[in-house]
Amino acid sequence: MLYAITVSAGLETIARQELSERLGSDTGHLKILGRKPQRILFEYTGNPRELLSLRTAEHLFLILKQIPKMTRSRSSLTAFSGALSRFNFKEAFACCRQMGINTWKRMPFRVTSRLSGKRNFRRVDLQRVVERALIERGWYSGSSKSALDIWAEVHGDDGYISIKLSSNDMAQRPYKQAHIPASLKPTLAYSMVRLSRPHPEDIFLDAMCGAGTILLERAFIKRYRYLIGGDVSTEALDATVTNFGRQHQPRQFFHWDAQNLPLGSNTVDKIVCNLPFGETIGDVSELTRLYRQCLTEYERVLRPRGRMVLLTSQNTLLDDTLKQRRSLRVTQKLTVDVRGMRAWMSVVCPKTR
Numbered sequence: 386m387l388y389a390i391t392v393s394a395g396l397e398t399i400a401r402q403e404l405s406e407r408l409g410s411d412t413g414h415l416k417i418l419g420r421k422p423q424r425i426l427f428e429y430t431g432n433p434r435e436l437l438s439l440r441t442a443e444h445l446f447l448i449l450k451q452i453p454k455m456t457r458s459r460s461s462l463t464a465f466s467g468a469l470s471r472f473n474f475k476e477a478f479a480c481c482r483q484m485g486i487n488t489w490k491r492m493p494f495r496v497t498s499r500l501s502g503k504r505n506f507r508r509v510d511l512q513r514v515v516e517r518a519l520i521e522r523g524w525y526s527g528s529s530k531s532a533l534d535i536w537a538e539v540h541g542d543d544g545y546i547s548i549k550l551s552s553n554d555m556a557q558r559p560y561k562q563a564h565i566p567a568s569l570k571p572t573l574a575y576s577m578v579r580l581s582r583p584h585p586e587d588i589f590l591d592a593m594c595g596a597g598t599i600l601l602e603r604a605f606i607k608r609y610r611y612l613i614g615g616d617v618s619t620e621a622l623d624a625t626v627t628n629f630g631r632q633h634q635p636r637q638f639f640h641w642d643a644q645n646l647p648l649g650s651n652t653v654d655k656i657v658c659n660l661p662f663g664e665t666i667g668d669v670s671e672l673t674r675l676y677r678q679c680l681t682e683y684e685r686v687l688r689p690r691g692r693m694v695l696l697t698s699q700n701t702l703l704d705d706t707l708k709q710r711r712s713l714r715v716t717q718k719l720t721v722d723v724r725g726m727r728a729w730m731s732v733v734c735p736k737t738r
């Protein structure tokens with residue numbers, strides 16, 4: 386069967402790596418077919434329920450039909466109705482049932498449509514073409530919970546007709562009970578943790594842990610030696626404690642200022658941190674000082690073979706701060722989208738290696 390996962394902009398490479406590593410090319414079940422902006426297409430012959438465990442994915446789709454050579458012209462919409470009028474739903478329905486989605490001969494459905502690029506038709510035109518084609522197959526349009534979620538999309542030269550298999554909360558995590566403003570999406574936190582190259586012997590630090598998303602993603606990914614989190618805000622720390630519950634030992638949380646860490650030098654293997662973007666700290670000189678002091682502390686506590694992954698929208702500020710710290714170098718940088726804002730994930734290592 387042909388599937389697609391959608392991911393936040395900038396996470397395509399990491400998502401592809403996660404797919405291969407976790408659902409394995411070596412099992413013979415997986416064949417990755419392509420990577421498009423915010424989308425990975427792949428064939429998978431294993432149980433589709435396993436795909437719901439992907440931690441980079443926002444949504445999971447079963448692709449019914451991929452329609453090539455879409456143009457600007459309205460006439461290219463006929464390819465959608467043509468594809469649906471002949472489509473045999475037998476295998477697709479079997480896949481839905483494996484996912485716990487009921488199917489009937491007269492299937493209730495709703496259509497969501499998405500378009501990008503310049504077209505001589507509107508999103509609603511695409512939606513109506515697909516609705517009409519399904520009604521002609523004896524299905525009926527409905528908004529009940531049991532209605533099948535059909536997606537019709539046109540991006541670049543490609544059209545897709547898919548069934549959305551994931552619920553809206555695929556990318557949410559059950560652990561995230563308590564929230565704070567500017568809390569990181571778990572899919573982004575997971576991606577940062579992957580970039581830190583998790584190792585079972587890691588002493589892992591997030592010195593500005595907010596609601597604990599990064600620490601929890603680290604806890605779920607692999608064994609570790611110790612998790613350390615801290616924050617200047619007691620509300621944030623309370624959220625971390627709530628989200629952890631009794632699980633994931635050993636760990637310790639501190640109410641601290643990350644500019645002055647009560648940790649020994651060369652004691653931490655990995656630092657993964659979502660730095661403040663400056664939305665609440667309006668004063669540039671204050672933000673500059675915060676970045677400088679934190680980086681000094683991070684460098685001090687990090688082991689010579691350690692690794693940091695830092696997320697910020699303040700790319701120039703972070704680069705300038707790192708340039709002043711001659712013993713650190715950026716080894717990788719990804720541009721990502723955070724709450725509609727452009728931000729950067731930087732992997733930073735001591736130069737001694």
Ligand SMILES: C[S@@+](CC[C@H](N)C(=O)[O-])C[C@H]1O[C@@H](n2cnc3c(N)ncnc32)[C@H](O)[C@@H]1O
Pocket residue numbers: 565567568569570592593594595596597598599615616617618621641642643644659660661662675
């Ligand atoms: C962008 S949020 C991090 C969100 C977190 N990654 C999450 O998913 O919830 C930044 C956090 O840094 C904390 N913070 C800001 N300045 C700090 C400082 N000097 N020391 C420690 N924490 C600080 C804030 O209280 C806030 O919780």
